[in-house]
Amino acid sequence: MSNTTITAIPGLQVGHDTNAEARTGCTVVLTPAGATASVDVRGAAPGARETDLLRPENLVEKVHAILLTGGSAFGLAAADGVMRWLYERGHGFDAGVARVPIVPAAVLFDLAVGRNDVWPDADAGYRACEAASDAPVVPGQVGAGAGASVAKLMGPAGAQPGGLGSAMIPLPTGGSVGALVAVNAVGEIYNPATGEKVVAAGAGAMPGSNPMSGANTTLAVVATDVLLSKSQCLRVAQMAHDGFARTIKPSHTLYDGDTVFALSTGVAGPGDANLVGIFAAEAVAMAILSAFPHAPSS
Numbered sequence: 001m002s003n004t005t006i007t008a009i010p011g012l013q014v015g016h017d018t019n020a021e022a023r024t025g026c027t028v029v030l031t032p033a034g035a036t037a038s039v040d041v042r043g044a045a046p047g048a049r050e051t052d053l054l055r056p057e058n059l060v061e062k063v064h065a066i067l068l069t070g071g072s073a074f075g076l077a078a079a080d081g082v083m084r085w086l087y088e089r090g091h092g093f094d095a096g097v098a099r100v101p102i103v104p105a106a107v108l109f110d111l112a113v114g115r116n117d118v119w120p121d122a123d124a125g126y127r128a129c130e131a132a133s134d135a136p137v138v139p140g141q142v143g144a145g146a147g148a149s150v151a152k153l154m155g156p157a158g159a160q161p162g163g164l165g166s167a168m169i170p171l172p173t174g175g176s177v178g179a180l181v182a183v184n185a186v187g188e189i190y191n192p193a194t195g196e197k198v199v200a201a202g203a204g205a206m207p208g209s210n211p212m213s214g215a216n217t218t219l220a221v222v223a224t225d226v227l228l229s230k231s232q233c234l235r236v237a238q239m240a241h242d243g244f245a246r247t248i249k250p251s252h253t254l255y256d257g258d259t260v261f262a263l264s265t266g267v268a269g270p271g272d273a274n275l276v277g278i279f280a281a282e283a284v285a286m287a288i289l290s291a292f293p294h295a296p297s298s
Contacts, residue, residue: 005137005166006178006287009223011035011265014166014180015132016143017078017124023114026069026078027143027164028128029180029221032091034062035263038234039104042241043217046257047107049076054261056231060102064091065129066261067105068144068182068219071119079105081125106259108184109215110147112156137166137180139290144219148184148291151201152216153250158201165291167283175226175268177276179240179283183291185248186216186255192246192285198295217257218244220287222280226271228264237262239277243284260284 007014011031018025039054053060065082069075083101086092092099111119128143141148145164152159162185168178183189189199222240237260244251244258252258262280 003136004168006168006180006223007134007137008168009176009178009225009265010267012223013132013134014137015128017120017128018142018146019118022118023147024070024110024119025143025146026067026075026120026124026128028082028132029066030129030132031263031265032064032086034064035265036061036228036230036233037063037261037263038230038237039259039261040234040237040241041259042252043256043258044254046259047073048105048259049079050102050104054104056234060093061230063102063104065103066221067103067125069105069107069120070110070144070147072107072109072111074119075107076105077122078120078125079103081122082129085126085129104261106219108144108148108182108217108219112215113147113149139163139165139293144182145291148182150183150185150199151188153186154201160199160202163291165287167286167290169279169283171275171279173271173275175224175271177222177224177279177283179220179222179280179287181218181220181284181287181291183218183288184216185218186253187248187250189292190247190249191289198289199292216255218248220260220284221263222260222284223263224276225265225268226276227266227269228273232273233262233264235273236277236280240280240284242281246285247288
């Protein structure tokens with residue numbers, strides 16, 4: 001069976017740690033050899049770590065992992081475990097006296113779904129690294145998507161399960177682009193090819209209800225083996241947000257913290273950043289739909 005998920009990109013591995021009882025977890029995208037990276041945040045309620053260093057004008061060019069995690073701001077502690085795993089294996093930015101692993105992270109809010117006193121910690125991040133591989137990513141309520149939910153615009157009573165999905169698209173000029181998305185949104189889920197609603201708010205939804213400010217964030221990692229600069233990675237991350245808008249309605253609201261990281265391993269050589277961005281948006285849309293494997297496709 002061919003791999004049509006983000007782990008088909010050479011040099012990337014994905015691992016999860018899932019707490020099914022507490023309905024939370026984390027997902028790590030490992031790139032131990034380093035990948036050029038940037039990030040674009042569109043939602044108004046983000047939670048993140050080490051994202052300022054991804055601005056194009058700042059010093060550090062490459063990251064060694066990206067962590068997506070549940071647990072709201074508490075879950076950022078899982079990045080400590082990812083750093084420890086990488087450090088023990090000699091990976092990181094050469095700071096002269098030590099190698100410092102660069103691990104940007106972003107969180108989603110799942111405390112209202114399972115337990116509100118349990119969240120991913122450093123040990124969870126370490127376990128996610130131990131579980132990482134280049135096998136195809138299995139979609140659903142795993143890792144960072146374990147406690148994700150969607151369709152909350154009219155209040156939490158109408159919420160439906162979210163999840164984690166992934167997709168990969170070969171580029172027509174060589175190389176490929178993939179996406180990994182943890183879908184935890186205010187909006188409902190649509191199939192852009194048909195315009196049909198894939199996941200709708202439940203019967204308990206009430207117009208005018210509180211959509212839970214700060215409790216909704218869709219997180220994505222897009223990756224390519226095409227060689228891109230840090231500035232080009234930023235543009236790809238910006239363009240990839242179009243995949244949110246195609247499948248999540250509404251998206252990028254005041255109540256979401258939508259965040260997209262972009263990675264370039266560069267092993268496929270130079271390519272067209274604009275083309276990568278166009279296909280990254282499509283890969284994000286496909287990854288979002290794949291997070292709902294039991295939902296109707298049209």
